[in-house]
Amino acid sequence: xxxxxxxxxxxxxxxxxxxxxRGELPVPPAHRTEGFNPLCGDEVVVFLELTDGKVTDVRIAxxxxxxxxxxxxxxxxxxxxxxxxxxxxxTRAFKDMMSIHESSLEGADADSxxxxxxxxxxxxxxxALRGVVKFPVRIKCATLSxxxxxxxxxxxxxxx
Amino acid sequence: xxxxxxxxVVKKDFPLLGDLxxxxxxxxxxxxxxxxxxxxxxxxxxxxxxxxxxxxxHRGVYRLGVEATDRxxxxxxxxxxxxGAPHEREVIFTKNVTEAMNLVARTWGAANLGAGDxxxxxxxxxxxxxxxxxxxxxxxGIELRWIGLTDDYQLDLSNLDQxxxxxxxxxxxxxxxxxxxxxxxxxxxxxxxxxxxxxxxxAAQWVPHLPxxxxxxxxxxxxxxxxxxxxxxxxxxxxxxxxxxxxxxAFLGGGEMIRDVRKDxxxxxxxxxxxxxxxxxxxxxxxxAAGIEYxxxxxxxxxxxxxxxxTAYALDTLTARFGDTLTIHGPSDLSARGGVLSLALDEVHxxxxxxxxxxxxxxxxxxxxCAKPLMRELGVGATARASLYVYNDRSDVDALxxxxxATVEFFTL
Ligand SMILES: Cc1ncc(COP(=O)(O)O)c(C=O)c1O
Numbered sequence: 001x002x003x004x005x006x007x008x009x010x011x012x013x014x015x016x017x018x019x020x021x022r023g024e025l026p027v028p029p030a031h032r033t034e035g036f037n038p039l040c041g042d043e044v045v046v047f048l049e050l051t052d053g054k055v056t057d058v059r060i061a062x063x064x065x066x067x068x069x070x071x072x073x074x075x076x077x078x079x080x081x082x083x084x085x086x087x088x089x090x091t092r093a094f095k096d097m098m099s100i101h102e103s104s105l106e107g108a109d110a111d112s113x114x115x116x117x118x119x120x121x122x123x124x125x126x127x128a129l130r131g132v133v134k135f136p137v138r139i140k141c142a143t144l145s146x147x148x149x150x151x152x153x154x155x156x157x158x159x160x
Numbered sequence: 161x162x163x164x165x166x167x168x169v170v171k172k173d174f175p176l177l178g179d180l181x182x183x184x185x186x187x188x189x190x191x192x193x194x195x196x197x198x199x200x201x202x203x204x205x206x207x208x209x210x211x212x213x214x215x216x217x218h219r220g221v222y223r224l225g226v227e228a229t230d231r232x233x234x235x236x237x238x239x240x241x242x243x244g245a246p247h248e249r250e251v252i253f254t255k256n257v258t259e260a261m262n263l264v265a266r267t268w269g270a271a272n273l274g275a276g277d278x279x280x281x282x283x284x285x286x287x288x289x290x291x292x293x294x295x296x297x298x299x300x301g302i303e304l305r306w307i308g309l310t311d312d313y314q315l316d317l318s319n320l321d322q323x324x325x326x327x328x329x330x331x332x333x334x335x336x337x338x339x340x341x342x343x344x345x346x347x348x349x350x351x352x353x354x355x356x357x358x359x360x361x362x363a364a365q366w367v368p369h370l371p372x373x374x375x376x377x378x379x380x381x382x383x384x385x386x387x388x389x390x391x392x393x394x395x396x397x398x399x400x401x402x403x404x405x406x407x408x409x410a411f412l413g414g415g416e417m418i419r420d421v422r423k424d425x426x427x428x429x430x431x432x433x434x435x436x437x438x439x440x441x442x443x444x445x446x447x448x449a450a451g452i453e454y455x456x457x458x459x460x461x462x463x464x465x466x467x468x469x470x471t472a473y474a475l476d477t478l479t480a481r482f483g484d485t486l487t488i489h490g491p492s493d494l495s496a497r498g499g500v501l502s503l504a505l506d507e508v509h510x511x512x513x514x515x516x517x518x519x520x521x522x523x524x525x526x527x528x529x530c531a532k533p534l535m536r537e538l539g540v541g542a543t544a545r546a547s548l549y550v551y552n553d554r555s556d557v558d559a560l561x562x563x564x565x566a567t568v569e570f571f572t573l
Contacts, residue, residue: 041528041541065511
């Protein structure tokens with residue numbers, strides 16, 4: 001059985017206790033998008049400000065467990081200043097690490113170029129969440145904020 | 161028969177509840193509010209049906225079919241006895257209590273509720289007793305009213321007459337699956353009837369834990385689910401007064417529920433089969449009856465006394481060890497609650513509590529427990545819920561307390 005230290009790495013607990021970019025942004029210009037984990041009631045609210053195709057600001061509200069909240073906190077630090085394409089690539093890389101990216105379902109169809117590109121992406125702090133995969137029910141906690149961010153970007157683009 | 165029930169002894173009848181899992185890890189099962197474990201007698205009864213007497217029911221002239229039918233209908237008799245139903249034909253087998261509530265909303269509701277008609281629910285309902293009514297609110301425009309909570313997590317009945325005034329139905333849980341609060345069903349049923357409304361009871365958390373008497377409750381509909389009463393999944397029960405069931409339109413259409421079918425029409429079968437379309441859950445009914453018989457052997461009064469005793473021990477132990485750092489969302493009055501302990505620690509999210517507890521083999525459920533409106537009233541997103549049943553004993557409670565202490569230690573290092 002995997003141990004608790006596989007799941008609750010020090011850096012995760014640090015983000016949980018001292019969440020980065022916690023709060024709200026004025027809407028508009030920012031966009032507000034809610035994400036729920038229907039299983040456990042975790043809730044992440046992403047406030048996203050996109051300017052010229054770049055994430056100029058992001059804030060996180062909501063409530064949930066250490067994994068969902070620390071993942072949201074790490075994500076907010078990681079995506080600030082990135083272009084939409086860079087965010088998309090990082091999201092793919094992160095979900096790939098959580099091994100629930102579509103390509104793993106599509107199996108052999110995933111083209112190898114994209115795969116090797118993924119491997120080059122620096123996940124930084126986000127790496128600490130790798131152990132979550134050993135606790136399958138918690139994967140949804142870790143990916144909640146990323147799914148909400150993807151939705152927020154879609155909503156923002158649809159509106160503009 | 162009056163000696164107290166000993167959970168340590170009862171536990172031995174439940175194969176899954178040996179001290180260790182097959183991989184050698186410990187197991188402390190505290191999630192019976194979600195689903196109960198099964199005694200050997202339930203497994204044997206289902207096995208025996210399949211090994212000796214299985215065939216489809218109500219179909220065969222051959223003896224095997226008759227035997228299977230006898231066992232299936234015998235199960236209905238056992239259920240009727242267990243809940244004090246005046247007539248066997250008032251006991252309808254469903255898939256679970258969720259289907260039982262939906263059956264009432266779809267058939268009685270469709271025939272009797274229109275725009276502006278009022279259904280009264282409470283703030284501590286399970287989604288199974290909310291969503292079917294929200295669906296009717298959307299489709300035909302019924303109006304919902306809600307019985308609120310007191311400071312001690314009971315239903316606030318102070319304005320009950322006002323709430324039920326003009327209502328067509330009052331539908332409430334007999335015991336909250338989050339708080340353990342026991343509802344004064346009789347008072348609510350009386351108020352409903354005075355106002356000309358019917359009363360439905362979601363007894364999913366009541367029937368497993370307290371003696372049930374639908375006549376004494378004086379309700380009109382009552383539903384419960386088999387897997388919480390030591391039975392298998394895939395079976396539930398709807399009981400209702402026969403004159404109401406007779407007047408209700410049928411639910412699903414197909415075999416079993418008809419008397420005659422022609423190319424241009426059909427006529428409905430009599431109760432209870434009117435509401436049992438298709439091949440029913442035969443072995444599941446037999447398993448449910450065996451679970452009920454097991455509880456009858458223990459005695460439901462002793463079951464209740466055991467749970468009150470164990471709940472008292474749990475509340476005392478947890479309060480002594482954790483004081484104000486641990487919130488237990490539920491009534492303090494033992495006579496008004498069951499063995500459901502919804503826990504919240506100051507520093508640790510319920511999801512994380514249950515993760516660390518699992519590391520110690522302690523199974524509790526974390527989340528909103530399918531009662532999101534209640535969670536919003538409580539102002540919490542989730543709780544970690546430990547729930548007690550016949551096979552739990554003080555050592556289980558101690559294991560919970562130890563694991564909680566380890567949780568606090570892990571997260572406050
Ligand atoms: C009070 C209450 N109502 C309804 C249900 C739903 O039961 P089932 O999922 O078996 O239909 C439950 C159990 O989860 C419950 O505790």
